[in-house]
Amino acid sequence: MKKKSIKDIAQELGYSKTTVSFVLNNKGDEKNISKKTQEKILAYVREVNYQPNQIAKSLKKGKTNTIGYLVPDISNPFYAKIGRLIEDLLADKGYHLIIGSTDETQEKEDLLLNMFVNRQVDGLILASSFENLGMLNTLTSQRFPMVFFDREHPDFLGNYILVENKKAMKNAVQKVIQQGAKKIGLLSITPNVYSLKLRIDGYREALSDSNIHIEDRLIRIVDNNNLKESTKAQLQYLMEEQVDAVVFTNNQITAQAIWAMNIFHKEKIENVKFVSFDNLDLFDYSKPKVTSVAQPIEKIANYTVDILEEVMNEKERISKRIVLEPKLIERL
Amino acid sequence: MKKKSIKDIAQELGYSKTTVSFVLNNKGDEKNISKKTQEKILAYVREVNYQPNQIAKSLKKGKTNTIGYLVPDISNPFYAKIGRLIEDLLADKGYHLIIGSTDETQEKEDLLLNMFVNRQVDGLILASSFENLGMLNTLTSQRFPMVFFDREHPDFLGNYILVENKKAMKNAVQKVIQQGAKKIGLLSITPNVYSLKLRIDGYREALSDSNIHIEDRLIRIVDNNNLKESTKAQLQYLMEEQVDAVVFTNNQITAQAIWAMNIFHKEKIENVKFVSFDNLDLFDYSKPKVTSVAQPIEKIANYTVDILEEVMNEKERISKRIVLEPKLIERL
DNA sequence: TCGATTTAGTAAAACGGTTTAGTAAAAATA
DNA sequence: TATTTTTACTAAACCGTTTTACTAAATCGA
Numbered sequence: 001m002k003k004k005s006i007k008d009i010a011q012e013l014g015y016s017k018t019t020v021s022f023v024l025n026n027k028g029d030e031k032n033i034s035k036k037t038q039e040k041i042l043a044y045v046r047e048v049n050y051q052p053n054q055i056a057k058s059l060k061k062g063k064t065n066t067i068g069y070l071v072p073d074i075s076n077p078f079y080a081k082i083g084r085l086i087e088d089l090l091a092d093k094g095y096h097l098i099i100g101s102t103d104e105t106q107e108k109e110d111l112l113l114n115m116f117v118n119r120q121v122d123g124l125i126l127a128s129s130f131e132n133l134g135m136l137n138t139l140t141s142q143r144f145p146m147v148f149f150d151r152e153h154p155d156f157l158g159n160y161i162l163v164e165n166k167k168a169m170k171n172a173v174q175k176v177i178q179q180g181a182k183k184i185g186l187l188s189i190t191p192n193v194y195s196l197k198l199r200i201d202g203y204r205e206a207l208s209d210s211n212i213h214i215e216d217r218l219i220r221i222v223d224n225n226n227l228k229e230s231t232k233a234q235l236q237y238l239m240e241e242q243v244d245a246v247v248f249t250n251n252q253i254t255a256q257a258i259w260a261m262n263i264f265h266k267e268k269i270e271n272v273k274f275v276s277f278d279n280l281d282l283f284d285y286s287k288p289k290v291t292s293v294a295q296p297i298e299k300i301a302n303y304t305v306d307i308l309e310e311v312m313n314e315k316e317r318i319s320k321r322i323v324l325e326p327k328l329i330e331r332l
Numbered sequence: 333m334k335k336k337s338i339k340d341i342a343q344e345l346g347y348s349k350t351t352v353s354f355v356l357n358n359k360g361d362e363k364n365i366s367k368k369t370q371e372k373i374l375a376y377v378r379e380v381n382y383q384p385n386q387i388a389k390s391l392k393k394g395k396t397n398t399i400g401y402l403v404p405d406i407s408n409p410f411y412a413k414i415g416r417l418i419e420d421l422l423a424d425k426g427y428h429l430i431i432g433s434t435d436e437t438q439e440k441e442d443l444l445l446n447m448f449v450n451r452q453v454d455g456l457i458l459a460s461s462f463e464n465l466g467m468l469n470t471l472t473s474q475r476f477p478m479v480f481f482d483r484e485h486p487d488f489l490g491n492y493i494l495v496e497n498k499k500a501m502k503n504a505v506q507k508v509i510q511q512g513a514k515k516i517g518l519l520s521i522t523p524n525v526y527s528l529k530l531r532i533d534g535y536r537e538a539l540s541d542s543n544i545h546i547e548d549r550l551i552r553i554v555d556n557n558n559l560k561e562s563t564k565a566q567l568q569y570l571m572e573e574q575v576d577a578v579v580f581t582n583n584q585i586t587a588q589a590i591w592a593m594n595i596f597h598k599e600k601i602e603n604v605k606f607v608s609f610d611n612l613d614l615f616d617y618s619k620p621k622v623t624s625v626a627q628p629i630e631k632i633a634n635y636t637v638d639i640l641e642e643v644m645n646e647k648e649r650i651s652k653r654i655v656l657e658p659k660l661i662e663r664l
Numbered sequence: 665t666c667g668a669t670t671t672a673g674t675a676a677a678a679c680g681g682t683t684t685a686g687t688a689a690a691a692a693t694a
Numbered sequence: 695t696a697t698t699t700t701t702a703c704t705a706a707a708c709c710g711t712t713t714t715a716c717t718a719a720a721t722c723g724a
Binding site for chain 1: 335381383384385386387388390391396398405406407409412413415416419420428429430431432433446447449450451452474587588590591594595613614616617618
């Protein structure tokens, strides 16, 4: 039994497609369809459980009620949680989420971006790697509704929901310095991402403000494609260097490092302090102690959706930049 | 500047829509379009960066290349990880994922199911709560391509990718019994979900096989809407009951309970053993020790996608049931 | 009672592609 | 040279909606 279309309904009831469509869209009164007819159509529609084809609707209306959610990795708890919040907020407004993970590569990002646009998503929410601005500039010039979060690029003007990366990181690192840390290492994934670079800058500023010499060899980059092994190896290096604190630019590395510390460097676990960007519940009790910068994910989700809605409704171009205050959670 | 359509391209080049469409779909040779024309069209298309409207394509072809991914909560690491794996596998085949979180409620599930179907997804991957089979039965009778994972229902015949819930849980619980645990509590979210019930059954069987009296008051249900507080409260109860082991039916509760133990019951932490369904990295080092049943998520993702593809291609109805062996990770 | 208005609907175009069923001209064959 | 085949292309229908522009009949107002 094939799915019924408006045409079928109309034929079976002896009305025109137009009439049926009007009734289904609650325009019956406005369009002078008699009460009797309206009821007849609605009853029948209910009886046969007619379901409108959204694709056809989208084609005609030029609106899909779909939003693209493009992040480095949807299974990263940070992006997963924000994704979930956004999903719920958008669902209330009748939108749904189509997802894409970029693995921080421009290739995948461009591929997905193209895919989203071809699928006529009504808007995009992105944590872009900003490796190459080409595609994003094109979309901007077409006034494609986009809101960026978590990541930024100094040469790209768009709608941003961010936190004060540099300042927050600096603050956090200063705390462990105040506690006596002198030799402080840092682990980060690709520093080509500007927001991560800012976090590293925050670390640098904290050290130099306290007259601690910055040793570049203590700034280690882990391989994003092999996070577990690579974090283990780089942490090993820092442990051999006898650092008394390690700073991490995101929560995934921190979680991996906590794991590695507990498995391979148990003896040093009380003598090392961690500093993490992004919080995780487990930091509340895990060793080493982790001082973390907690991003306000509910607020991020709320603002992102709000601004996206604004952008989709406005005809003029707007570029808002909202910088939220992250919360410093000291565990010393 | 509005987006160009095939019609525009055709007009600007002096060909018909048909010709342009043939060339764009690599049917130029087959359809006897001259090399010269093909090159001209392709060059122009590249020049103006023409992007086909997938919605129009989908409408005509009756295929959207979109798969719905319906789970209790996309931000649950288990579903997020499997989602990511599935995303990648499907991307290779030209499909993309649209997501929905049900919060284990039938209302949301039905709403999302309807939404997915109206949006003409080509198939569905679901961890259903199976509270009510109505909608699922309807879809089955329409031969809508669906693959179920993680959750099952005894009265529903469909394609399943599962693990041996009862047996695996029984096994795991037996390990802690062998280690001397005598009073064993259990924490679960809604036991209306059959797969969770099976896990609880496994716990029951392990106890009765070892002649341990099953005390129903030691089986506590936590409120899914308030996981953190509820887990804390129920754990508190079990601690007051002086249990020497606690069994959890999924990883989210286990993680919350570890948190609560570390914050509120530190003194008992060495004297209690945990048993968790689903593994987490942090179980490798966290206290209390956690013996866990690790689901083979790569295999689950692979099979799910494989079977879904089969179902989408076959015309006859197939109902496969694949039961995978989970890995028991003993940490005693 | 006659023209104007309202009521209750409909036909057809449009959205942007794909596909079927063609056609006219050129080339090949007899 | 006449017929057939091949080449190169196109008109129009179609997918399932929405929407514009229309009409015929009924009702209203003076």
